[in-house]
Amino acid sequence: MLNITEKILARASGKSKVSPGDVIFVNVDKVMIHDVSGPGVIAVFEKLKKIGMKIDKLWDPDRVWVAEDHFVPAADKISAQNIVSLTNFTKQFGIKKHFKYGMGQYGICHTLSHEEAMVLPGEVYVGGDSHTNTTGALGAFAAGLGHTDIAYVLLNGKIWFKVPETLYFKLNGKLPDHVMAKDLILKIIGDIGNDGAAYKTMQFGGTGISEMSVESRLTLTNMTTEAGAKSGIVEPDQKLRDYLTAKGATKYDEVHSDADAQYEKIYEYEGSEIEPTVAKPFSPENIAIARDLSSIELDKAYIGSCTGAKLEDLQAAAKILKGRTVKIRTEVLPAAISIFKKAMEEGLLKIFLDAGVVVGPPTCGACCGAHMGVLAKDEICISTTNRNFPGRMGHVESQTYLASPLVVAASAITGKITDPRDLK
Amino acid sequence: MKGSVIKYERDNIDTDVILPGPYLKIHDYAELAKHAMEGLDKDFHKRVKPGDFIVAGKNFGCGSSREHAPIALSYSGVKAVLALSFARIFYRNAVDGAFLLPIEIDESAYHDISDIDSLEIDISKNEIKNLTKNKVYKMKPFPELIGKIIQAGGLFNYKP
Numbered sequence: 001m002l003n004i005t006e007k008i009l010a011r012a013s014g015k016s017k018v019s020p021g022d023v024i025f026v027n028v029d030k031v032m033i034h035d036v037s038g039p040g041v042i043a044v045f046e047k048l049k050k051i052g053m054k055i056d057k058l059w060d061p062d063r064v065w066v067a068e069d070h071f072v073p074a075a076d077k078i079s080a081q082n083i084v085s086l087t088n089f090t091k092q093f094g095i096k097k098h099f100k101y102g103m104g105q106y107g108i109c110h111t112l113s114h115e116e117a118m119v120l121p122g123e124v125y126v127g128g129d130s131h132t133n134t135t136g137a138l139g140a141f142a143a144g145l146g147h148t149d150i151a152y153v154l155l156n157g158k159i160w161f162k163v164p165e166t167l168y169f170k171l172n173g174k175l176p177d178h179v180m181a182k183d184l185i186l187k188i189i190g191d192i193g194n195d196g197a198a199y200k201t202m203q204f205g206g207t208g209i210s211e212m213s214v215e216s217r218l219t220l221t222n223m224t225t226e227a228g229a230k231s232g233i234v235e236p237d238q239k240l241r242d243y244l245t246a247k248g249a250t251k252y253d254e255v256h257s258d259a260d261a262q263y264e265k266i267y268e269y270e271g272s273e274i275e276p277t278v279a280k281p282f283s284p285e286n287i288a289i290a291r292d293l294s295s296i297e298l299d300k301a302y303i304g305s306c307t308g309a310k311l312e313d314l315q316a317a318a319k320i321l322k323g324r325t326v327k328i329r330t331e332v333l334p335a336a337i338s339i340f341k342k343a344m345e346e347g348l349l350k351i352f353l354d355a356g357v358v359v360g361p362p363t364c365g366a367c368c369g370a371h372m373g374v375l376a377k378d379e380i381c382i383s384t385t386n387r388n389f390p391g392r393m394g395h396v397e398s399q400t401y402l403a404s405p406l407v408v409a410a411s412a413i414t415g416k417i418t419d420p421r422d423l424k
Numbered sequence: 425m426k427g428s429v430i431k432y433e434r435d436n437i438d439t440d441v442i443l444p445g446p447y448l449k450i451h452d453y454a455e456l457a458k459h460a461m462e463g464l465d466k467d468f469h470k471r472v473k474p475g476d477f478i479v480a481g482k483n484f485g486c487g488s489s490r491e492h493a494p495i496a497l498s499y500s501g502v503k504a505v506l507a508l509s510f511a512r513i514f515y516r517n518a519v520d521g522a523f524l525l526p527i528e529i530d531e532s533a534y535h536d537i538s539d540i541d542s543l544e545i546d547i548s549k550n551e552i553k554n555l556t557k558n559k560v561y562k563m564k565p566f567p568e569l570i571g572k573i574i575q576a577g578g579l580f581n582y583k584p
Binding site: 039043053075129130149160199370387389391396 | 450
């Protein structure tokens with residue numbers, strides 16, 4: 001009678017059964033740090049050494065992987081120094097899987113987690129980033145942690161969790177062609193609120209999810225963070241197996257919910273009823289139907305981030321931008337260089353460039369207001385990213401509307417918030 | 425634990441306003457403190473005193489996993505945040521890193537406590553005394569493990 005999350009956590013804590021509310025120490029399979037949380041962990045290690053703790057090795061360097069994504073290409077001297085510190089750290093502790101920016105495969109950590117199959121079904125995965133939830137679409141328990149907790153995992157291989165209650169979101173039937181997973185997750189967050197899943201797991205299932213690509217599922221789990229969730233998850237199926245096989249990952253131990261699994265609450269959505277949806281400033285829960293915002297004039301469109309710059313997202317944007325010209329400044333930043341390459345091979349980059357768009361390198365960049373395309377005072381942006389809190393993408397008095405790649409691309413053409421169906 | 429209150433009467437005070445994104449590259453704790461609450465209250469760093477408490481609404485600390493957020497508040501002198509509820513990563517960062525106490529209060533205490541009130545918090549009794557208004561409120565007790573980690577002085581000092 002356990003659901004997939006409870007079964008993964010029970011297995012990882014050596015118990016036959018766990019129940020929501022139990023506080024347990026869980027053995028971790030994989031852990032990720034990047035150019036913000038990595039130096040954060042290094043600072044924790046320094047603090048611990050000062051009080052006499054000896055730190056000369058990690059619990060298991062082969063279970064640790066590293067990305068450089070937030071302030072790359074190095075935004076300034078401090079960012080450059082952080083990359084040097086991170087490199088020294090991986091050398092010192094013998095971490096081999098370090099995706100160096102500009103060396104082979106590189107990009108946003110959450111995107112690499114699935115592009116490179118760094119995490120597998122049934123695993124417990126923690127990362128030093130709140131959107132670690134993303135990787136739950138691969139049938140793993142995936143949760144974000146802070147620097148102290150990640151430092152603890154790096155040294156001990158385990159961490160405490162309160163076993164979460166699970167909210168089950170059932171999607172009946174396919175989403176229409178003009179609607180994307182982004183619209184569905186914005187609708188869900190609008191319904192349950194910024195803290196509607198606080199401390200809980202959001203599990204997605206139903207015929208609409210079975211029909212949905214793995215990349216679309218990743219958009220859903222990515223934004224579970226915006227409802228306060230500890231994790232988001234989708235049970236493994238043949239689509240996932242095929243996705244992982246294509247990436248060379250065939251050996252893993254899948255976990256599935258029992259037939260009589262318990263959920264705290266089940267929400268049902270009809271695929272055919274989901275509309276192109278937008279989150280208005282200054283919160284992801286502040287949603288509206290795109291068509292109701294058609295008078296909002298924009299300064300900029302942004303297609304980037306772990307949420308909205310996977311290959312499928314770029315394909316959707318290209319479908320709209322093909323043969324058209326943008327009316328506002330528009331930036332496309334593929335989420336990993338592997339995606340950039342595929343976009344090049346498929347001719348998507350040419351479509352973007354012909355439309356007048358800037359194509360940039362993979363980076364978290366402006367999504368978190370770090371650098372590269374941040375917003376000025378009073379500027380209004382429509383974005384495929386995940387958050388729109390005050391100052392998230394730049395000036396505290398700038399505004400960000402969150403939307404699907406289809407809506408963002410359509411809005412780039414008209415300069416106003418636009419439902420893709422209304423594009424002439 | 426005694427201190428005075430800085431109150432923000434709003435929900436969803438997120439990590440982007442507690443410590444804005446551009447400062448994520450900084451890992452010098454004293455430097456981070458200079459930018460605490462910058463996205464919401466430019467004058468916070470002038471106003472905050474050692475031992476102060478922040479009082480806020482629900483879902484305090486939502487958003488990113490940045491430990492910079494509790495670090496910036498802690499190194500500004502904030503000893504506790506009293507809120508209707510907390511986002512999960514902010515909560516565990518505050519406790520596991522021993523930066524400050526995340527204390528859950530109820531609606532009546534939240535509405536009753538005013539800016540610059542003096543409070544005395546006794547976590548052994550789960551009690552908050554409002555010395556200015558001469559009232560006593562109950563705080564939500566910490567779950568067992570959280571209480572033990574707080575007592576130990578952070579996760580690294582806690583022996584399971």
